[in-house]
Amino acid sequence: MHERWRSRFISNFRRAIGANVGALFNDPWAILFLFTVFILLAISGSWISDGLFLALFDGRITEGMTMVLISVTILLVLGVAIKNVVTDVHFEVESRKPRNVKVLVLFLSPPGRGQSEIIDEIYKFEDFEGKRLSWEMPAYAIKYHADAGTLEKVEVITFMDTDEQFEKFRDLIGRLFPNSSFSMEAHRVSDSEDVKEMYEVLESIFKELGGKYKDSDIIIDVTGGKKPATIAGILASVYHFTEVQYVSTTTKEVKSYYVEPAT
Numbered sequence: 285m286h287e288r289w290r291s292r293f294i295s296n297f298r299r300a301i302g303a304n305v306g307a308l309f310n311d312p313w314a315i316l317f318l319f320t321v322f323i324l325l326a327i328s329g330s331w332i333s334d335g336l337f338l339a340l341f342d343g344r345i346t347e348g349m350t351m352v353l354i355s356v357t358i359l360l361v362l363g364v365a366i367k368n369v370v371t372d373v374h375f376e377v378e379s380r381k382p383r384n385v386k387v388l389v390l391f392l393s394p395p396g397r398g399q400s401e402i403i404d405e406i407y408k409f410e411d412f413e414g415k416r417l418s419w420e421m422p423a424y425a426i427k428y429h430a431d432a433g434t435l436e437k438v439e440v441i442t443f444m445d446t447d448e449q450f451e452k453f454r455d456l457i458g459r460l461f462p463n464s465s466f467s468m469e470a471h472r473v474s475d476s477e478d479v480k481e482m483y484e485v486l487e488s489i490f491k492e493l494g495g496k497y498k499d500s501d502i503i504i505d506v507t508g509g510k511k512p513a514t515i516a517g518i519l520a521s522v523y524h525f526t527e528v529q530y531v532s533t534t535t536k537e538v539k540s541y542y543v544e545p546a547t
Contacts, residue, residue, distance in 0.1 A: 324362055328355040382529050382540035384432035386501040387439065389489060390425055391482075391509030391517070392453060393418050394445040403452065407459050418508075419453060421531045423460055425505045428529075428538040435466045439489050441509070443476040476509065482516035490524055499524040503540065507531045518543075 331351045339348030395403060396418050403417060409427070412420045429435040438457070442450050450470040457468065471485050486504070493502065506517040506528050521528045527540040 321362060321366070324358055328358045328362075331355040376544060378542045378544065380540055380542070382428065382503055382527055382538055383500075384429050384434040385503045386434055386436045387493060387497055388426060388429055388435060388437070388503055388505060388529075389439045389441065389486065389517075390422050390505040390507070391441045391513040392422065392443075392446045392450065393508040394443075394449060395419060395452075400452070403456055406456060409460065419456060420536075421507045421533060422453075422505070423457065424531050424536050424538065425507060425529060426457060426461070426466075429503075430461055430464050430466060435464070437493075438466055438468045439471060439493075440468060441471050441473055441482065441485060441513070443473050443509070445476070447472050477512045479512045479516045479519075482509075482513055483519055486516060486520040490520070499526050503527050503529050505529040505531070507533075 332355045335348040335351030335355065337348070338344040338351070342348070399417050399419075402415055403419060406412065406415075406417070409423070412423075426435065426438060440450060440453065446453075447470070454468050471489060473482050473485055475481055490499065490502065502524070503526060504517040504521050506514040507530050517528055520526075522543050525544070527542045529538060529540045531538050
């Protein structure tokens with residue numbers, strides 16, 4: 285129980301600080317609002333103590349009580365303004381083109397029945413035409429960032445039915461991107477429907493990468509895997525304030541979704 289509440293405290297503290305820092309750096313009006321609030325609070329606090337001193341110890345009752353009244357009025361106005369701002373907060377999902385990142389995390393679905401031999405014949409993206417292979421989408425997910433020249437690592441989450449297929453997938457990606465230098469690493473999940481296990485694997489990836497990469501350098505692709513993988517990916521993205529990415533199976537268009545506090 286102690287560990288549970290400790291984890292909740294750390295999580296909530298991080299999200300609170302992260303949300304405010306994000307607002308400060310992304311919205312100049314937020315900076316102006318917070319600066320104004322702090323200045324008014326400082327002035328009000330100072331005037332209350334000065335006003336009480338003038339009224340109680342210096343005999344200047346009218347002047348002192350006027351300062352106290354003005355300060356209390358300012359505090360009441362601030363309280364109402366802050367209450368309206370805080371109670372109006374909700375989350376907004378923004379759909380956009382993904383940022384080009386350094387690290388792509390993706391879930392690897394198994395190749396369909398009879399696809400293993402066909403995959404060996406794929407050497408360029410044009411070879412996918414008319415074949416409807418399950419590994420076409422993760423290849424396009426990688427291509428989006430590799431073509432921009434930003435991609436350094438691909439973290440692949442495999443399951444029991446794809447763990448032994450990872451080397452085959454690595455070979456395919458190697459043929460499609462012969463001149464790229466990004467690395468690939470597999471992370472095994474034993475149960476493809478265990479959201480908790482997948483989330484913990486994602487957290488371990490973020491922790492492992494934390495020494496070199498910022499959370500904003502990482503994107504999670506949720507095209508592959510079953511629906512529980514999508515849930516785990518979205519949970520991790522919300523906690524780390526990163527985008528989730530999806531590749532359309534019809535248009536091959538790469539999209540991203542970002543969940544953030546909004547007003």
